[in-house]
Amino acid sequence: MKYVRRTAYALLLAAMANYIPLFVLICFISEKEVSFTFGYWMTLLAAFLSINICPLPKTAPTKRIQRLAEGCELLWLFAAVCCLTLGIQVGFLWPSVAGGRDGAVFAVILELLLAVLSLCILFWNGMVRVYLTSVQLGIKHRVLAALCGWIPLVNLWYLAKIIRICGDEVEFETQKWELDAVRAESEVCKTKYPLLMVHGVFFRDFRYLNYWGRIPKELIRNGATVCYGQQQSAAAVEDSGKELAERIRQIVEETGCGKVNIIAHSKGGLDSRAAIAHCGMAPYVATLTTINTPHRGCIFAEYLLGKVPQTARLKIAAAYNTAMKKAGDPNPDFLAAVTDLTESACLARNEVTPDAPGVVYESVMSYCKKARHGKFPLNMTYPIVKHFDGLNDGLVSVESARWGERFTLLEPQGKRGISHGDVVDLNRENIRGFDVREFYVKLAADLKRRGY
Numbered sequence: 001m002k003y004v005r006r007t008a009y010a011l012l013l014a015a016m017a018n019y020i021p022l023f024v025l026i027c028f029i030s031e032k033e034v035s036f037t038f039g040y041w042m043t044l045l046a047a048f049l050s051i052n053i054c055p056l057p058k059t060a061p062t063k064r065i066q067r068l069a070e071g072c073e074l075l076w077l078f079a080a081v082c083c084l085t086l087g088i089q090v091g092f093l094w095p096s097v098a099g100g101r102d103g104a105v106f107a108v109i110l111e112l113l114l115a116v117l118s119l120c121i122l123f124w125n126g127m128v129r130v131y132l133t134s135v136q137l138g139i140k141h142r143v144l145a146a147l148c149g150w151i152p153l154v155n156l157w158y159l160a161k162i163i164r165i166c167g168d169e170v171e172f173e174t175q176k177w178e179l180d181a182v183r184a185e186s187e188v189c190k191t192k193y194p195l196l197m198v199h200g201v202f203f204r205d206f207r208y209l210n211y212w213g214r215i216p217k218e219l220i221r222n223g224a225t226v227c228y229g230q231q232q233s234a235a236a237v238e239d240s241g242k243e244l245a246e247r248i249r250q251i252v253e254e255t256g257c258g259k260v261n262i263i264a265h266s267k268g269g270l271d272s273r274a275a276i277a278h279c280g281m282a283p284y285v286a287t288l289t290t291i292n293t294p295h296r297g298c299i300f301a302e303y304l305l306g307k308v309p310q311t312a313r314l315k316i317a318a319a320y321n322t323a324m325k326k327a328g329d330p331n332p333d334f335l336a337a338v339t340d341l342t343e344s345a346c347l348a349r350n351e352v353t354p355d356a357p358g359v360v361y362e363s364v365m366s367y368c369k370k371a372r373h374g375k376f377p378l379n380m381t382y383p384i385v386k387h388f389d390g391l392n393d394g395l396v397s398v399e400s401a402r403w404g405e406r407f408t409l410l411e412p413q414g415k416r417g418i419s420h421g422d423v424v425d426l427n428r429e430n431i432r433g434f435d436v437r438e439f440y441v442k443l444a445a446d447l448k449r450r451g452y
Contacts, residue, residue: 006073006076006077006080009051009055009077010077010080010081010084011084012044012047012048012051013047013048013051013077013081013118013122014080014081014084014085014088015044016044016045016047016048016118017081017085017114017115017118017119018084018085018088018114018115048118051077052074052121052122052125054070055070055073055074055077056069056070056073060170060174061173061174061177061178061181062173062177064133065133065170065173065174065177067129067132067133068129068130068133068134068166068169068170069170070126070129071125071126071127071128071129071130071133071134071166072126072130072163072166072167072170073126074122074123074125074126074129075123075126075127075130075159075162075163075166076163077122077126078119078122078123078126078159079156079159079160079163081118081119081122082119085115085119130162130166134165134166134169135169135428136165136166136168136169136428136429136430137162137165137166138427138429141161141162141165144158145158145159145162168430169430172430176218176437176438180218180221180222183222184221184222186223187222187223188222188223188441188444188445188448189219189220189222189223189224189441189444189445189448190222190223190224190225190448191224191225191261191444191447191448191452192286192448192451192452193257193258193259193260193261193286193452194224194225194226194227194251194255194257194260194261195219195224195225195226195227195260195261195263195444196227196228196229196247196248196251196260196261196262196263197211197212197215197216197226197227197228197229197263197264198228198229198231198244198262198263198264198265198268198269198271198272199211199212199228199229199231199265199266199268200265200266200267200268200424201233201234201266201267201268201337201338201341202233202234202337203233204230204232204233204324204327204328204329205228205229205230211265211424211426212265212424212425213424213425213426213427213428213436214425214428214437215424215425215436215437215440218437218438218440218441219440219441219444222441222444222445224444225255225257227247227251227260229243229244229247229264229268229271229272230243230247231243231244231247231268231271232324232329232330232331232332233324233327233329233332234320234321234324234329234332234333234334234336234337234338235331235332235333235336235337236333236336236337236339236340237267237270237271237274237340237349238274238278239333239336240267240270240271240274241271241272241273241274241275241278241279242275242279243271244271244272244274244275244279244281245275245279245280245281248260248275248281248284248285249284252284258284259283259284259285259286260284260285260286261285261286261287261289261447261452262285262287262288262289263289263291263440263443264288264289264290264291264293265290265291265292265293265423265424266291266292266293266294266395266396266420267293267294267337267340267341268290268293269288269290269291269293269295269363269403270293270294270295270340270341270346270349272285272288272290273288273290273353273355274349274353276288276356276359277353277354277355277356278353282356282357282358282359283358285356285359286359286360286452287359287360287361287362287447287452288359288360288361288362288404289362289363289364289443290361290362290363290364290401290403290404291363291364291365291423291424292364292365292366292393292395292396292401292420292423293363293396293401293403294341294346294395294396294397294400294401295346295350295363295400295401295402295403296343296346296347296350296399296400297341297342297343297344297345297346297347297400298341298342298343298385298388298389298395298396298397298400299342299343299388299389300381300384300385300387300388300389301338301341301342301343302342302343302344303388305338305339305342313335314335316334317333317334317335320332320334321333321334346400355404360404360405360452361403361404361405362404362405362406362407362408363401363402363403363404363406363407363408364401364407364408364409364410364423364443365393365396365398365401365402365407365408365409365410366393366409366410366412366417366418366419366420366422366423367391367392367393367398367409367410367412367417367418368382368392368393368394368412368417368418368419369412369415369417370382370417373394373412373416373417373418373419374393374394374417374419374420374421374422375419375421375426375427378393378394378395378419378420378421379394381394381395382394385397393417393418393419393420393422393423394419394420394421395420396420410423410434410439412433412434413432413433413434414432414433416431416432416433416434418431418434422434422436423436424436425437
């Protein structure tokens with residue numbers, strides 16, 4: 001049915017874009033004067049406008065996905081109509097001009113104007129829709145598409161690439177919604193205790209820019225109660241641990257939940273361990289799952305701190321602290337945060353930060369196979385970390401992240417690795433072979449199954 005609709009729409013749009021030459025073609029073949037039928041023109045125009053307004057039936061689960069699917073369809077139709085128009089021009093218009101047919105030159109001019117106008121409307125209608133609604137295009141593909149648009153043949157290749165990326169996104173997101181709809185009543189993520197999501201270093205829990213990307217909405221959609229750590233973006237581990245302890249007390253007092261399940265990324269895992277071991281939070285924490293956390297530190301961080309001149313370090317720290325104070329941090333400390341991530345600092349802290357009895361400690365880690373698997377700047381740090389720490393995710397080594405009673409290593413599928421940012425959906429990227437949202441759904445579902 002989809003291909004029948006596409007074929008019919010493509011023929012209608014091509015007829016609209018090439019109405020004048022087709023009209024002249026009829027006259028040429030019949031060798032008779034055929035009167036211009038205004039009704040036919042208006043019918044084609046109405047069909048053209050209708051397809052541009054609503055190219056697809058409303059079947060997508062959300063308005064965004066529906067608009068994205070419509071944009072893909074319009075771009076596909078644009079490509080098909082371009083081919084049909086080229087065929088009409090080569091097959092009829094130029095032979096008509098060469099044959100000296102009366103009115104042929106005039107027909108060609110009108111045809112080009114009408115065809116260009118029609119194709120421009122079709123193209124920009126589709127392009128605007130995908131640019132405004134696609135997540136997977138990102139900044140890179142948007143910029144490259146704009147640049148490639150000026151290069152013949154290359155622009156057609158990149159148009160096909162955009163259609164493929166957006167089409168895959170529509171299919172993937174639709175399947176996600178259908179899966180959630182099927183399991184909605186079961187509330188697979190409705191754990192006994194709420195989930196406390198603790199961010200890593202150099203970020204805050206902003207209201208409109210979620211550190212965890214699309215993960216929290218997916219968890220909530222499947223029944224989870226989600227809270228956030230809300231600690232400062234950069235501070236010493238012990239100071240962040242105290243902030244987290246206050247946040248845990250607040251959640252327990254306000255909700256009466258008794259305990260929380262902590263899911264912490266990167267330095268957030270170290271902050272959480274400090275809150276449990278040194279701030280009396282063990283009775284209020286059921287489980288701690290650390291995600292790509294450098295429990296044994298980063299050798300490369302220690303090396304860089306030793307190589308960067310003190311003057312430069314102080315300037316960078318001062319600039320960062322000033323900026324984050326304006327963003328809402330009461331007392332950010334860049335150097336303290338970075339220093340606490342070094343191997344020597346982590347190993348020393350591990351000696352005085354034992355795991356608390358009664359708290360379940362678990363860890364998760366991912367890694368990249370190549371530098372290009374990580375987005376900037378992780379693609380630049382990956383080879384440095386690999387030199388000092390071995391197999392890594394762009395920042396943290398696999399061995400450094402191993403902690404607790406159970407360790408899960410996320411193996412990359414195919415050619416694509418899973419970077420430090422990918423594992424928290426920082427780039428909102430759909431990675432083939434790794435559905436980050438579904439991973440967290442299964443993580444929460446497992447906590448529920450075990451009674452947490």
